[in-house]
Amino acid sequence: MSSRIRLLGALSALLLGSVAAHADTIKVGVIGPMSGPYSLYGQNFQWGVQAYAQVNGKTADGHDVEFVFRDLPGVDPAKARALAQELVVRDGVQYLAGAYFTPNALAIAPLLQQGKVPFVVLNAATSSIVEQSPYILRTSFTMWQNTVPAAKVAIENGSKKAITIVSDYGPGVDAEAGFKKTYEEGGGELVETLRVPLSTTDFNPLVQRIKQSGADTVFAFFPAGAPTLGFMKSYIGNGLKEDGIKLISTGDLLTEPDLPALGDVAIGTQSTYHYSASHDSPENKAFMEALKAVGADPSKVTMAAVAAFDGAKLIYEMIDATDGEQDPQKAVDAVKGMSWESPRGPVTIDPDTRHITQNVYLREVAKEGDTYMNKEIRTFEAQPDWGLEGK
Amino acid sequence: MVLFFNILSDAFVYGMVLFIISVGLSLAMGLMKVVNLAHGAFAMIGGYIASYITQDQGMSYTLAVAAAVVGAIIIAVPMERLLYRRIYGTSELTQVLMTIGITFVIIGVANFIFGPTLKTIPLPDELRQRVDLGFRTMSSNRVFIAFCGAAVAAGLWYVIEKTDFGIKLRAAVENEKIAGSLGIKTSVIFSVSFALATGLAAFGGVIGAELLPIEPYYALTYMVMLLVVVCVGGAGSIGGALAACLILGTVDTVARYLLPSYGAFFFYFAVIIIVLMFPNGLFGRKLNV
Numbered sequence: 001m002s003s004r005i006r007l008l009g010a011l012s013a014l015l016l017g018s019v020a021a022h023a024d025t026i027k028v029g030v031i032g033p034m035s036g037p038y039s040l041y042g043q044n045f046q047w048g049v050q051a052y053a054q055v056n057g058k059t060a061d062g063h064d065v066e067f068v069f070r071d072l073p074g075v076d077p078a079k080a081r082a083l084a085q086e087l088v089v090r091d092g093v094q095y096l097a098g099a100y101f102t103p104n105a106l107a108i109a110p111l112l113q114q115g116k117v118p119f120v121v122l123n124a125a126t127s128s129i130v131e132q133s134p135y136i137l138r139t140s141f142t143m144w145q146n147t148v149p150a151a152k153v154a155i156e157n158g159s160k161k162a163i164t165i166v167s168d169y170g171p172g173v174d175a176e177a178g179f180k181k182t183y184e185e186g187g188g189e190l191v192e193t194l195r196v197p198l199s200t201t202d203f204n205p206l207v208q209r210i211k212q213s214g215a216d217t218v219f220a221f222f223p224a225g226a227p228t229l230g231f232m233k234s235y236i237g238n239g240l241k242e243d244g245i246k247l248i249s250t251g252d253l254l255t256e257p258d259l260p261a262l263g264d265v266a267i268g269t270q271s272t273y274h275y276s277a278s279h280d281s282p283e284n285k286a287f288m289e290a291l292k293a294v295g296a297d298p299s300k301v302t303m304a305a306v307a308a309f310d311g312a313k314l315i316y317e318m319i320d321a322t323d324g325e326q327d328p329q330k331a332v333d334a335v336k337g338m339s340w341e342s343p344r345g346p347v348t349i350d351p352d353t354r355h356i357t358q359n360v361y362l363r364e365v366a367k368e369g370d371t372y373m374n375k376e377i378r379t380f381e382a383q384p385d386w387g388l389e390g391k
Numbered sequence: 392m393v394l395f396f397n398i399l400s401d402a403f404v405y406g407m408v409l410f411i412i413s414v415g416l417s418l419a420m421g422l423m424k425v426v427n428l429a430h431g432a433f434a435m436i437g438g439y440i441a442s443y444i445t446q447d448q449g450m451s452y453t454l455a456v457a458a459a460v461v462g463a464i465i466i467a468v469p470m471e472r473l474l475y476r477r478i479y480g481t482s483e484l485t486q487v488l489m490t491i492g493i494t495f496v497i498i499g500v501a502n503f504i505f506g507p508t509l510k511t512i513p514l515p516d517e518l519r520q521r522v523d524l525g526f527r528t529m530s531s532n533r534v535f536i537a538f539c540g541a542a543v544a545a546g547l548w549y550v551i552e553k554t555d556f557g558i559k560l561r562a563a564v565e566n567e568k569i570a571g572s573l574g575i576k577t578s579v580i581f582s583v584s585f586a587l588a589t590g591l592a593a594f595g596g597v598i599g600a601e602l603l604p605i606e607p608y609y610a611l612t613y614m615v616m617l618l619v620v621v622c623v624g625g626a627g628s629i630g631g632a633l634a635a636c637l638i639l640g641t642v643d644t645v646a647r648y649l650l651p652s653y654g655a656f657f658f659y660f661a662v663i664i665i666v667l668m669f670p671n672g673l674f675g676r677k678l679n680v
Contacts, residue, residue, distance in 0.1 A: 036507075036608075037507060037606065037607060037608050038507075039502075039507045040506075040507050040508060168652060168654070194651050194652075195651065195652045196647070196651045196652070196654075197651075197654035197655065199612070199654075199655070200647070200651075201602060201603055201604055202401075202405055202602045202603075202644075202647070204401045204404075204405075204533075204602075204644075205397075205398060205401050205644050205645075205647045205648035206647060206648070206651060208397050208398070208401065208527075208648065209648055209651075212394070225509060225606065226509060226604040226606050229509055229511065229604050230601075230602070230604060233601050236530075237521065237529070237530035237532070237533070237601075238527075238528065238529075238530075239521055239528045257508050258508070258509060260446075260511075261508070261509050261510070261511040262511075263511070263513055300506075300508070
């Protein structure tokens with residue numbers, strides 16, 4: 001009798017063991033800048049994904065989800081492609097996510113069809129990325145999306161003549177085009193468009209030129225970091241504010257981690273953006289709590305964290321819809337047109353472009369206590385990617 | 392005309408920041424015959440210390456400048472004794488490999504301790520004013536930078552040309568062995584000069600932080616520019632470094648004002664022309680590294 005029980009026990013153990021071995025783990029590869037000058041944003045990817053798992057558990061519809069992170073510190077299309085290939089072929093990931101820079105996202109796109117892998121872009125903001133493959137989804141933003149409201153604000157504030165200054169690379173050119181189109185359609189005159197190298201840090205000569213251009217408004221876009229700070233200091237130091245030349249920019253110039261560095265000089269500066277860590281909603285409060293629970297520093301939370309959080313949501317939904325099977329078309333179709341309440345506000349995945357439609361906010365830099373924040377003062381509801389809209 | 396003075400004044404300030412940081416590198420290369428690629432890293436250390444003192448400790452700007460200079464020297468002197476001394480007189484490759492290694496270590500440590508974000512050094516109210524120069528307004532900080540640059544140039548000229556230390560220094564540069572045989576302690580001269588070069592780098596890093604912002608990759612980002620200044624000016628020459636900074640600062644500023652989309656094209660074009668005409672730099676002598 002006892003030997004029978006033992007046998008049964010052994011059998012069931014064997015069975016359990018085999019079940020555990022078969023219980024599928026679905027791997028998701030996340031490529032982002034985990035080291036180097038942009039590591040803050042890679043860290044934000046990580047925080048956002050972990051925060052989602054913190055709230056929703058580590059299983060999607062009974063399937064374990066495992067995120068695998070890979071470091072891609074800068075613009076390096078060849079390495080982006082190699083990393084993606086390695087993740088798909090060797091690690092067997094069913095989903096890819098990440099891409100901080102546009103060229104990296106573009107390099108990954110051709111692999112998706114063959115690898116049968118959907119790819120959720122968590123940052124890269126050039127409009128055309130989603131057109132490169134039917135398996136690309138994007139939960140971040142595009143330059144057009146954030147720039148069009150900026151131009152509208154300028155027109156509504158009575159601006160007649162404007163000048164643009166942007167970094168001379170893909171997103172900068174997109175921002176310039178987006179501003180130009182909307183501003184000129186609104187009846188404004190664009191007196192000059194300046195494109196400066198990404199490495200520019202001394203903006204004094206450029207600000208002098210803006211001053212003499214006769215424009216009443218300057219639109220600026222640079223990627224967050226050294227150039228934004230240099231520009232803001234020159235803008236203030238040369239007295240453009242006093243001369244009545246208004247500044248309007250996308251939120252990239254005023255990301256929360258950089259605000260303390262800008263200090264009081266930035267107070268009152270307006271920008272348009274899709275996410276601010278201080279966004280007042282229960283969803284955002286819960287998001288910030290979840291971020292803290294996974295060890296995130298609240299003062300370093302950026303748009304990349306919310307993009308990763310929503311990106312993880314899409315991946316969970318896709319796993320759910322395909323029941324863990326590798327069926328990219330079914331997975332992508334399942335989330336097309338999906339709407340939900342994100343920490344940034346109501347969002348929808350546009351079924352045609354697979355890009356996220358979201359609110360864009362006009363914000364003003366404010367100081368509450370010792371904390372600088374982007375206070376949302378106006379909402380532009382349900383903004384599509386204007387760059388794809390026109391096509 | 393107003394435009395002309397506008398550009399000129401910006402160029403002067405920019406040139407002065409370059410000068411304060413790079414003159415130390417020029418001295419090190421001319422004097423100790425060491426290609427110190429970690430020079431920018433010392434400027435960065437100065438910036439980080441000043442940022443820490445003002446942002447995290449809430450102390451004054453003056454104190455921050457002093458602490459940055461002293462702190463950078465305290466870090467640099469043991470390095471000179473333990474590491475740099477081994478590579479004096481070795482091949483350029485050895486020097487470049489070791490000093491670039493030091494740079495990476497400093498970048499890694501700074502990233503680890505202070506995080507990857509941009510650091511700023513808040514200015515005191517006196518340096519936040521706007522000064523009316525007659526033809527334009529300029530932030531008082533920039534006027535202060537221009538003044539510091541002139542003071543550093545004058546001070547260095549005085550030390551090197553008029554003091555006892557300067558005489559020994561020039562003798563050691565001229566011929567280290569003979570200077571040594573005349574009883575000049577060249578190793579002490581080298582240590583003091585290295586400390587001086589580092590201190591100037593840190594000083595320039597702090598006061599120039601508004602033009603060359605302090606970030607973790609500062610040490611690499613601006614190193615090319617510093618080396619270019621030394622090449623154009625001629626290693627070891629203060630006047631050369633000053634002239635190079637003013638010329639290149641002007642070229643860069645004018646190009647940025649008039650043709651911003653060309654980027655650094657005119658800057659490097661000017662460098663190529665000058666180096667073709669003066670292979671040893673404007674005021675340089677042939678380097679026997």
